[in-house]
Structures are given as C-alpha cells and as structure tokens.
Amino acid sequence: MSLPGNGIFVVKGEMSILMTAMRRGSRWSSHSYQDDDIDSLMKSFQDLKEVLNKLDDLRLVEPNTFLSPFLEVIKSDETTGPVTSLALSAVNKFLCYGIIDPTHTSIPHTIHNIADAVTHARFVGTDQTSDGVVLIRILQVLRTLTLAPEGAMLTNESLCEIMLSCFRICFETRLNELLRKTAEQYLKDMVQLVFMRLPQFSDDLRATAIKHLKMRPGAMDQTRTKRKNRQSFRKKEKEIEDVQSPVLSKPQQSLRPAPLSTTPMTPGNNIVDMQGSISQNTPQNPITDGGDINSPSSFPSSDQNDAQTECNVEINIQSSSPTNENCEDKVENAENVEQVPVIVEPTADVEPELEPKTNDKMDTISTVSTTTVKSEEVTLDGYSSLESGEYINQRGIRFTPQLQEESVILVPYGLACVRELFRFLISLCNPLDKQNTDIMIHLGLTLLTVAFEVGADSIGKYNTLLALVKDDLCRNLFSLLNTERLSVFAADLQVSFLMFESLRTHLKYQMESYLNKLMEIIVSDSVKVTYEHKEIALDSLLQLWRIPGFVSELYLNYDCDMYCTNLYEELTKLLAKNAFSATTGVYHTHLLSLDALLAVIEGIEVHCHNGKVENRPYNGSTETSNVGNDAVATINSFIEKSSGRVKLSKNVLSKEELAARKTIKKWLPQGTEYFNHKPKKGVQFLQEHGVLKPELDIHEIALFLRENPALDKKMIGEYISNRNNLNILEAFVKTFDFVDVRIDEALRAFLEAFRLPGEAPTIALILEHFAEHWHKSNGEPFADVDSAFTLAYAIIMLNVDQHNQNAKKQTIPMSASAFKKNLSGVNGGNDFDEDMLDEIYNTIKNDEIVMPAEQTGLVRENYLWKVLLRKGQSKEGVYLHVTGGTYDSELFQLIYGPIV
Numbered sequence: 001m002s003l004p005g006n007g008i009f010v011v012k013g014e015m016s017i018l019m020t021a022m023r024r025g026s027r028w029s030s031h032s033y034q035d036d037d038i039d040s041l042m043k044s045f046q047d048l049k050e051v052l053n054k055l056d057d058l059r060l061v062e063p064n065t066f067l068s069p070f071l072e073v074i075k076s077d078e079t080t081g082p083v084t085s086l087a088l089s090a091v092n093k094f095l096c097y098g099i100i101d102p103t104h105t106s107i108p109h110t111i112h113n114i115a116d117a118v119t120h121a122r123f124v125g126t127d128q129t130s131d132g133v134v135l136i137r138i139l140q141v142l143r144t145l146t147l148a149p150e151g152a153m154l155t156n157e158s159l160c161e162i163m164l165s166c167f168r169i170c171f172e173t174r175l176n177e178l179l180r181k182t183a184e185q186y187l188k189d190m191v192q193l194v195f196m197r198l199p200q201f202s203d204d205l206r207a208t209a210i211k212h213l214k215m216r217p218g219a220m221d222q223t224r225t226k227r228k229n230r231q232s233f234r235k236k237e238k239e240i241e242d243v244q245s246p247v248l249s250k251p252q253q254s255l256r257p258a259p260l261s262t263t264p265m266t267p268g269n270n271i272v273d274m275q276g277s278i279s280q281n282t283p284q285n286p287i288t289d290g291g292d293i294n295s296p297s298s299f300p301s302s303d304q305n306d307a308q309t310e311c312n313v314e315i316n317i318q319s320s321s322p323t324n325e326n327c328e329d330k331v332e333n334a335e336n337v338e339q340v341p342v343i344v345e346p347t348a349d350v351e352p353e354l355e356p357k358t359n360d361k362m363d364t365i366s367t368v369s370t371t372t373v374k375s376e377e378v379t380l381d382g383y384s385s386l387e388s389g390e391y392i393n394q395r396g397i398r399f400t401p402q403l404q405e406e407s408v409i410l411v412p413y414g415l416a417c418v419r420e421l422f423r424f425l426i427s428l429c430n431p432l433d434k435q436n437t438d439i440m441i442h443l444g445l446t447l448l449t450v451a452f453e454v455g456a457d458s459i460g461k462y463n464t465l466l467a468l469v470k471d472d473l474c475r476n477l478f479s480l481l482n483t484e485r486l487s488v489f490a491a492d493l494q495v496s497f498l499m500f501e502s503l504r505t506h507l508k509y510q511m512e513s514y515l516n517k518l519m520e521i522i523v524s525d526s527v528k529v530t531y532e533h534k535e536i537a538l539d540s541l542l543q544l545w546r547i548p549g550f551v552s553e554l555y556l557n558y559d560c561d562m563y564c565t566n567l568y569e570e571l572t573k574l575l576a577k578n579a580f581s582a583t584t585g586v587y588h589t590h591l592l593s594l595d596a597l598l599a600v601i602e603g604i605e606v607h608c609h610n611g612k613v614e615n616r617p618y619n620g621s622t623e624t625s626n627v628g629n630d631a632v633a634t635i636n637s638f639i640e641k642s643s644g645r646v647k648l649s650k651n652v653l654s655k656e657e658l659a660a661r662k663t664i665k666k667w668l669p670q671g672t673e674y675f676n677h678k679p680k681k682g683v684q685f686l687q688e689h690g691v692l693k694p695e696l697d698i699h700e701i702a703l704f705l706r707e708n709p710a711l712d713k714k715m716i717g718e719y720i721s722n723r724n725n726l727n728i729l730e731a732f733v734k735t736f737d738f739v740d741v742r743i744d745e746a747l748r749a750f751l752e753a754f755r756l757p758g759e760a761p762t763i764a765l766i767l768e769h770f771a772e773h774w775h776k777s778n779g780e781p782f783a784d785v786d787s788a789f790t791l792a793y794a795i796i797m798l799n800v801d802q803h804n805q806n807a808k809k810q811t812i813p814m815s816a817s818a819f820k821k822n823l824s825g826v827n828g829g830n831d832f833d834e835d836m837l838d839e840i841y842n843t844i845k846n847d848e849i850v851m852p853a854e855q856t857g858l859v860r861e862n863y864l865w866k867v868l869l870r871k872g873q874s875k876e877g878v879y880l881h882v883t884g885g886t887y888d889s890e891l892f893q894l895i896y897g898p899i900v
Helices: 007-023 040-053 063-075 081-097 107-119 128-147 149-153 156-171 177-196 233-242 322-330 356-360 415-428 438-459 463-482 486-506 508-523 531-545 550-559 567-579 588-615 622-643 655-665 668-677 679-688 698-707 713-721 723-733 743-751 760-777 785-803 805-810 816-822 834-846 858-872 888-899
Strands: 122-125 270-273 367-369 398-400
Touching (some): 081 122, 081 128, 107 149, 107 156, 128 149, 128 156, 128 177, 463 508, 486 508, 550 567, 567 888, 698 723, 723 760, 743 834, 760 785
Antiparallel strands (some): 122 270
C-alpha cells in the first residue's frame, strides 16, 4: 500500500480529536490553565504539532516521531478509557491507511514500540461497557498490527506478547461473551497468518533464539501475592530525563489542583492494565498496600504455581479519585515519598519491559524530545550542539540521531515463535493439567485446527514441530478421547483427522493407537460413552477411509506387519457388525458403518473402471482426440499436483512376499501364548511354523524378545537367564544402545525389557553381561569391567534399600555418604567420581526402578508411550505409501465375507 499524500493531515486530525478529548477531562481542562506545558502528555502533542507544521510530507518524519505521543497516551495510567480508545483508534488508522512507511529503516523499532505500548496499555476504568470498548480497540490494533505487511517485522517476543494479551481476554470469564469471542476470532486470524507463513521460515533454532520464549497456560491465577510494585508513571519520567535516552522524554512538573471543566471526565475508580489488571468494578473494600486490591477470581489460586504462572489475568484495582490524584500531585516532588503504584504483572519468560525507561533503551531511532534545556552552546545556525550527536533547536526540541553501530538489531519473528505458539496451544489441550478448563481446552483445539488447516503440509518439514506432534500433541489428543463433553470430543477428532491425513508418514504407531482407541469407543457399553460419541467417532473413521489409498496403507503397514494390529481386518469386522441393526430400527450409526464399507467397494470399482478406460481404444477424429488428450493431461497433472502431497514409497514388498508374511503372522499369537507358558516350547512352535528360522539364530531370537510386545516380561527374564541360553543373553544385551548413557539410566532401560529374576546368582549373571556391554559402549570409563559390574549391582541394592517396604522397616534407608562409602576403592583401587555417585543416588532415591509393564495408571501409560516413541524411531516405524488399487484383490478378499 502506497503512502497517502495527505497522511500529514490525517495525523493532525487525529491529534486534534485526541487533544480535544483530553481537554474535556478535569486534568487537562482548558478553563483551568492556558498553558498546556504543565502536562507532558499534552505538551508532547503540542511539540509534535509544531514539527508537523514545518513539513509538507509525512515521509520526512520518522514514524516514531508522530507515533510516540499516541503510544504514551496508550501506556499512561492517568488517561480515561475514552481517551485511550481514541489513541488506539488513531494508531489502528495509521496502520490501515499505510501512513507508516514500511520501507523506513526504523520500521522494526516502530513496530516493536507499537506492540509494546498496546500490550502494556493502561487506563482509568469507568464502567463495564466503556472499558469493554477499549479492550476491543486494543484487540483491533493487535490484529491489524499482526496481519499488516509491517507485522512481519515483529520480533519473536513481541508476537508472543500479542498472543498472550488476546489469551488473557479469552480466559477472563468476567468479561462479556462478545469481547471474549472477538479475542478468540482475532486469535484464529493470527494463528492462520503465522502458520501460512511457516514455509518462509528456516529450520534453524539456536538456543539463544528460544531461550526467553516461554508461553505457559499456568493457573491463570489472579491472586498472586508476589508482585513488583511499579511506581508512579510521572516519577519514572523524571528518572528518564536524567539519562540521555533516545526517546520522547517528558519533563517532570507538578500539577496544581484543577477545577472541573464544563464537560467533566466520566468518574471512575479503577485502573485497567493489559498486563494484569482487567477490572470493571469499583472497589468494595478499603484499599491497602499502595491501593491494590485482589478481587475474587474465577480461576483457582495456588501459591505452588506462582513461579510458573505465565498467562495471568490479574485483577488489581487502584483508586484514581480526584482526592488521591491531587495528593499525589502535591507530594510528587518530595523526596523519599512512595508513589501510588501501578501494578503490572509480567506475562511469560518473554520478560516484557515493565517500565517505559527499560523499553526505551531498545528504541534507537530518531525522536523528538520535549525536555527543556537550561544551558547549551548555541551554534550559528540557531541549533544547540551536543557531544552525543543530538541537537536542540531554539524551541527546546531535542532531535536524537539514530544509533548506527550500537543499535539493537530487532530480528523478525520466525520458527522460534511458531514453535513456542505451537507448544503453548498443545499444552492448553492437556487434560491432565488441572489448570486447563474446558474453555481453554476447546480454544486450544480450535486454534490447532486452524494451524493444521493452513499449515499441515509444512509442519512435517520442521523437526522441531514434528517432535511436538509425535509426542505431546498425540498424547493429549488421545487423552481427550475419554472426555464426556461432545464439543471437545468432536474438536479433538477433527484435529486428529487433519493431523493423520497429512502427517501419518511420521506417525505409524500413533495412528495404530488412535484407531484402536476409536474401535474401543464404538463398541463400548460404558454409560460415559453416549450414542453421540459413537456417531462422531464413526463419522471421523469414515473421513479417514475416504482418503485415497488409506485402506491400502492400513493393510500394508499394519496387517502385514508382524507385531502390529490387523487394523484393516479388525475395522472391517467391526463396521460389518455395526452396520447390522439388532432391532427393527435403523440409526445413523448403522448407515455410517455401511458407508465406510461401501467406500472400500466404491474405491475398488473406481480403480477397475480407470484401468478399463486406460486400455480402451479411441476411434474419434484426430483433432478431437488431441484436444481431449490435452485436457485430460492437464486435469491429471493438476490432480497429481494436488494429491501428490506425499511421496510414494519405494522398495515395497511384492504381493507374494506380503502374502507369505500374512501367513506367518497368523501363527504368531499362538506361538506367543506358548512362550508365555513355557519359553522353550513357544520357540519350537514358532520354528516349526516358519515364524523363526528352523536353525536357531540368536540374533533373530534376541530381536523377537525385544520387539514382541505380547511376551511376558517374567518369561523373558527366565529364558535369557538360563545358563543354556548364554549366547542368547549376550545377543539380547547387545540390542541395547548405551552410548553416552549414564550407567543407572542404562540399567533402568535394560530392566524395563524383562523382569529380573530374584536369585542372586542369576542377577549377577545378567549384570555381568550388562556391565561388559555398557563399559565397551562408553569407551571403558572405569578401571575395568568388574568396576562397572560392582557399581551396577550397588545401584540394584540401593533401589531395594530406598523403596522396598520390608527393607525400610528393618533399617534406616541408606544415605548418600553411606552409598559412596560402600563404593570406596572399588574402581580399580580408586574411587568413582563423587558428582556422578551423587547424581545416581538422587535419581534412584526420587525415581524407583520398576517394571512399568506390571504397573497400573500413569506409570504404565508413560512406559507404554515411551515404548511407542522408541518403536517409531526404529526401521519398523517407517510408514509406507502406495497408490490406490495396488492391493485391491487382497482388500476385497478380506471385506467380502463380513459384508455378505
């Protein structure tokens, strides 16, 4: 957008409107004093007017020069809501009209200053309706700033603060629904823009780039007791004047009591602060501690979460009555007088600038200063010269040049901000977090839906984002499948569908877990699973089945995988059973199940039809044929481009190989059952039926023991500890990767794979092989293998000593000093590193080594999820893509029986 030629008149017009509104208040009453210099805010507009009167083109002035007075009004806690609203409207107009020159060298700092001022907006509250109007204006400016072309210059920190400001309003239930829904809609627009820009960002996340970016939902606690009281706005202005700051500074002058004007300011008692104080009510209780009152909160209070609460909506009400204001004015210049504080709560590890002085240090652009200079050296051209490069004209206006070398470089936001926003949205969807309400969870799911709708294809290209999808997002989505709220359940399934439709290449085992969970919901008889839940689940499953090639991929990746569920076969049986009504009534769930089955048949029919069309000779004219072929080629090219978002896999097994694997797989459950009763018999059965080689292959057996999740951990321990199977034990131990893993952590991972027998000789036998493998994997860090064995055995004994209830009853648990004393001199005659022993002791003391597979609840779930992630990183976790129609004959053989 080109700069309007009358931009300077637009700025003057907004100044005139704002100054008129300010004079209507008692503080700036024109009936009281003719000299507006008594107030810095009013004087800054007067000085800006003098500068603009000498210019014909707004492009000759830096954007910060004409924006600074408006931004100071927005940040001032001494202005009313209507005045702040006018300042916000003016800034919004400047952004919409293109008055801010996007090509100016200072544009990054200009955008940063706008974002900082609006996210730290404060004003004197009047009533709920009027204050709501100001908050909507704030939201409008934030949205316009983010979506405008200049918004691309926002820093990571600024964009995070903008998002958090919108989240505060969304989560403040005492605000009216219109305001909260407006904030939600603006968040959708911002998330849409950020994820649409995702392909423009490079996958380069340095530690320094994300160190300060932390947006946590926290407790939304409004009753935090730890606050940093901020002194009066006007007192800080005096401190700014003492240093040479490159910003619009304001002189410190005291105000005398002023009579009311003919059109007095609307009375109000509250200060509304975007960084924590959002209030519409007058105080009901006496004001103490600097005029701060903690109003009741709709969110729970928890002192434990004070240090972690990041996205707070503080309700801090401060008196701003004429009496208090006048008292403040009278004592403003007195020494050691504590001013009435303006409470500002920091919002995130982004560490927002709490004071204008701190924020101004980042502003290195040329600005206009209204500080009166008492003594200066006047040059021949009528300007006073300063050593710092500043100059002050005869009117007392200081011009500060832009710093070149020392200037702070503001880097536009990039992947670091996207990742932090993505992580924050995922954390909102965690049902295990007690602080996440249903409103927060639903909003998180809604915004994640927008993110996947516009950026699904790009998310998979960034490892940092993909890691969040694989772990936290999938786990939160699967946990939400247990919710009883239909709106949350439906939103959860929609996000899951979008995620698996675009990223299933990276989520093989996550999708298996998801589909198994859907099957449980569809057939569940629990009173918590309503008919509507089943209907929504079936509809989501139908959407998946209509994805081209999806059912073929199910068959290839799961039914033909030795250790995966036969998803296609099981789902087909479930749908066929669910399509049949046990009563005379036919419900929508029956039709959805039938539609899913017919979708497979229709897909097969389309593939067969396409094959006939390709082989059919055409007898039309040559001209028509060429035109038709060109049209078909164009359409096919478009279809391939739009549907070829996923590359087809190479080196896929042939149909014969897959058929052989399917035949072998059907014997696996029975062989596993035999193994769990008698390992030797199970191995023999599997060898006889071709699952294992006829001749014993120790590496094959070791992988079978590691990869088969249905094996009994106790039977595995008995089998590998048998002295007749020492070669298998050695091969089994070598399947673990212990490189750069501390010995206690390696031992924990090792003991999760099987149950350690209780006999001391057997334990020693297993630990000898473990110690040898770990010692070699880590470059032999100890004197010898015996030292590693001794330390591993000591860790086992420490675990029993700290957590075994019988041992605790007999003796007092071992201390860290006793643990180190027992290991004194066993490292080839020397001692182990004490810091390492302390870390091992504390880890074992705080986290018991257990057999997670035999636990229940969260411990078992965490272990199974960790196993799932580990399997996904192995070669078996590769998800294969094939074209539709490749396995139509196999699919039909499995589906025609249940359908008929």
